[in-house]
Amino acid sequence: MTSDIAAILAIDGIATGAVYALVAIGTVLIFTVTRVIFIPFGDIAAFTALTLAALDAKRFPGTGALVVILAGLATLIEIVSLVRAREFRLLPRALFFYLALPLAVVGLAWLTMRAEPPLAVRLVLALMLITPIAPLLDRIVFRPIADGTVLLLLTVSVALHFALVGLGLLFFGPEGVRTEPLTSFSTEFAGVLISGQTMLIVIAALVFSGLLYLFFDFTLVGKSLRATAVNRTGSRLMGIRPARAGTIAYLLGSLMAGVSGILIAPVNTVFYDSGFLIGLKAFVGAIVGGMTSYPGAAIGAVGVGILESFASFQSSALKDVIVFSLLIPILIWRSLASLHSEEEIEE
């Protein structure tokens, strides 16, 4: 391997890693606030790419129908639980957030679609359509078992991923998509060609991580999310509702996953089931960071991207084997480094 090739592989790896980093940060966010290891994040990323591709092809994406069905289900479950708790005064609020708002988003996307909007608007529409999915899934699937063990939540999360892959096939079909590049710009740096898409991926990852940092450090809502992550009982005693914090975390996480889906779509062909590998590699990155640290997760994810890039150069067939084998020594090292990790997670 010459230094030229190494540089190309490194840049490629950083770009892929930046995409994983966005999903990994989302994974850490959800885990710390709700204790759910949200495996379907990769699916959310893949669905965003498929949504954007459908919008590009001037078709209304299957995401719309998915959101409508999930909104209907979530509303039904929320109404039943409110009626059983005799909290009738909360019904209008539930109808607004679980039914009216998601339906309004789908309606708005449908109307805007007819005007054949430019790429920038289509990007926004794709993100708008994708963000309600995870919070609605949270209401339907995770809220009823919110007090369960981490293992139970993880098992359900894996099952949910398989359900989503099935729904993905139903709503998007088996064809793979590759969207048009967001930019045709490219530049040369130290003799290595860097595409605008690669730069965009890295910049987007940096900007979104930066925005998240500002949100956590400078807003009361951001701090309330951190508080929920640090001490659930303590935050409830401050009047912070874990369910609401969870919804905000899912919204933010979906946005991160959605952005990563948009960024990866012009570079890789995305299928309805491509999300699993994205999610899993982001998860490996998050594990490297200990599942609780955002910078740790981001660095871990970029490391995974670089490793994957070099591994695919050595042996394309074995690249995933190499990446996932990495988990074993890291988990051993983590379990030795932190003897109390299990109690922390179970807390």
Next chain:
Amino acid sequence: MSEMFSMRDVTICYDNVEAVRNVSLSVQEGQIVTVIGPNGAGKTTLLMAAIGLLAARGRLVFQGNDIGRMSVEDRVERRLCLVPEKRELFSDMSVADNLLLGSYSLRDRSGVQKTLDEVYSRFPRLKERQRQAAGTLSGGERQMLALGRALMAKPKLLMLDEPSLGLAPLIVREIFRTIASLRDLGVSILLVEQNARAALETADYGYVLETGEIVQSGPAKDLIHDKRLITAYLGGH
């Protein structure tokens, strides 16, 4: 004086075992009421049920409203606050952020800075350490932060669970002085303590809880001279 908070025939169970049986107590507006009793009598359980972290049978009334079915968060929004025995601070976050989060339940944000200044003037130590992570504070400072954080919510009833636990005698005295001074703010207080003498010296009214039942109650100044209590809890002085 109107009634701020009351429990009527409250029973609390852990896995079908009754930890607290038919307890009734009340706190009048502006009053400091203490529940004393030995370890394991059910004092903490009582406060956990009052804030909604544990389910209870019986009636819980706060400012004339039945709050028995309300969530913890709804009770906090009505300004019923608990400083738990474990403090439950946000250890990774700064002192200032902990205090700010104390005000989370307040819809009207205009007075938050003023309340923060008041808390800092009440606990100058917290101001000195405002940028420090809560987890790095000493035991006394942590209790001050827990109290300060609860005050940020402008509580109408403040429930304190063993505020003197694990603290040096000098700091215990300081904490009780602070509790007594909260009366001037118009805060009603329900104080649960093992340190019966300090609690009765601070309180207006006291209840004695033994194995889940109220066995005695009366004005604190009478209880402090009660012969049985002196032998059992007040160290015979």
